[in-house]
Amino acid sequence: MTSRLPPATLAEATGRASRRRFIGAAGGAALLAMAGVARGAEAPAKLKPMAGSLDLSQIDVVDTHMHPLKRALISQSYARQAAEFGGLAVPPGDYPGRDALAAYTQAGGERQVWTAPRRIGYFDYIARTYGVPPTMAGFDSVTSKHIGSDADFRRYIQSVLDRERVSTVVLQAAEPTPAAPDTLIPAGRYVWTTLATDMIKPAWAIERGLTSIADVAAAIEQAMEQAVANGCRGFKSMLSYQRSQALSQVDIRAADAAFQLLRAPAANAGGPRDDRSPPPLLGGTTSDAARPRDATAAAALTAYEDFLLKRIYMKAGALERPMIIHLAVALHPSLRVDYNDPRPLYAVFVDPDIQKARTEFVLIHAGYPAHHIVGAFVSQFANVFVDVSFFSKYPGALLDVYRTLLSLGPSEKIMHGSDANTVPEEIGYCAWNSRAVLAKVLSEYRDSFGWLQSDIAAMAENILHKNARRIFNIV
Numbered sequence: 001m002t003s004r005l006p007p008a009t010l011a012e013a014t015g016r017a018s019r020r021r022f023i024g025a026a027g028g029a030a031l032l033a034m035a036g037v038a039r040g041a042e043a044p045a046k047l048k049p050m051a052g053s054l055d056l057s058q059i060d061v062v063d064t065h066m067h068p069l070k071r072a073l074i075s076q077s078y079a080r081q082a083a084e085f086g087g088l089a090v091p092p093g094d095y096p097g098r099d100a101l102a103a104y105t106q107a108g109g110e111r112q113v114w115t116a117p118r119r120i121g122y123f124d125y126i127a128r129t130y131g132v133p134p135t136m137a138g139f140d141s142v143t144s145k146h147i148g149s150d151a152d153f154r155r156y157i158q159s160v161l162d163r164e165r166v167s168t169v170v171l172q173a174a175e176p177t178p179a180a181p182d183t184l185i186p187a188g189r190y191v192w193t194t195l196a197t198d199m200i201k202p203a204w205a206i207e208r209g210l211t212s213i214a215d216v217a218a219a220i221e222q223a224m225e226q227a228v229a230n231g232c233r234g235f236k237s238m239l240s241y242q243r244s245q246a247l248s249q250v251d252i253r254a255a256d257a258a259f260q261l262l263r264a265p266a267a268n269a270g271g272p273r274d275d276r277s278p279p280p281l282l283g284g285t286t287s288d289a290a291r292p293r294d295a296t297a298a299a300a301l302t303a304y305e306d307f308l309l310k311r312i313y314m315k316a317g318a319l320e321r322p323m324i325i326h327l328a329v330a331l332h333p334s335l336r337v338d339y340n341d342p343r344p345l346y347a348v349f350v351d352p353d354i355q356k357a358r359t360e361f362v363l364i365h366a367g368y369p370a371h372h373i374v375g376a377f378v379s380q381f382a383n384v385f386v387d388v389s390f391f392s393k394y395p396g397a398l399l400d401v402y403r404t405l406l407s408l409g410p411s412e413k414i415m416h417g418s419d420a421n422t423v424p425e426e427i428g429y430c431a432w433n434s435r436a437v438l439a440k441v442l443s444e445y446r447d448s449f450g451w452l453q454s455d456i457a458a459m460a461e462n463i464l465h466k467n468a469r470r471i472f473n474i475v
């Protein structure tokens, strides 16, 4: 991609917080001259995250949701995402014109990744922080200095966390591991959560030689106990990548009958609906296209999952660890609005067994674009929480999300998160956005609605770190 140096961006790049760094950086002065920006131009004061008289950059941040970071350049990460998105738009099989279609969708995938607001805001953040052009090459020039070794990368992560006062991150393990994931995030700066829903795939039980639903449920509960004994702070559900959140009541006999049917080789005979996917019961992917074609097998799979899912929800409550539920649609073409509809969760929240287990639920990514419904749930149920992860990459969407969630509150239920999953800078960028957007929204409460400075200060502290410390047991 060619360089993109609009004067507005460079004016920001000379901004208040990073002006010294920018001017001091090699090439900084030349860049300013190139764009016709006066040397020493004053910082746009509005970039300072002030909520009334409170500077939010002085408040610690806990990031409630992020994924393993990659020791790679942003250009490599974005190329991988563009190829993945482009690939999903090519129907499977061999047919005339397939290669030409793949080239067309690949170009579309690149445009989607490159022109998204998350990319523009992110590159501008890197530009004003490091004094580089807001381009792929500019960004890569920063990261390339820090990925040569594990030690370099560890220092890089720490520098980003320190720069944006991110005290702790909640790292989501990539696998349903009962042990702490390998990471280069410095010790003491992270806690971890694990993946629960991989354990409700029939393949998980079949691989372990389990033959009855009672044994499967016991093995899952034991894995959850083990995870907690090893320090796990929560269990994530990826259900909405494959199916709806609706939970039917399945008794143990019906669940066992479903399992026996699923274990029989005939259950896989119909194959997945999409032949790019492995047979659903043996492998499975995060795509709904991997669910069985055969109606009987599909119904058995749902019954099997529902029985185990309820056991997982109850066990999480018993272990005093939250269920973390992916709920949002954006960017990734596999995500479906109907599967991410929060409405079926009402039945989960009022299920008497789950209520008795006192399970807490964290609906991550705010349920976007159904964040109004999620905001309503948060106001209704004391055990339902929400984070803004992923949407903190999009300040415009974040403004909408924070306004909506805070309009009903309580602020004790709302948390910052990033959903960072590539270059560590994303953690810092999302923290920066959260402070900037909160400053705007909280100032509105003070200046337009007459709330006290102490009220909005408490809201900021809750959202940026206090709630996450309580829910994920971070000291």
Ligand SMILES: [Zn+2]
Residues within 6 Å of the ligand: 065, 066, 067, 172, 419
């Ligand atoms: Zn995530």
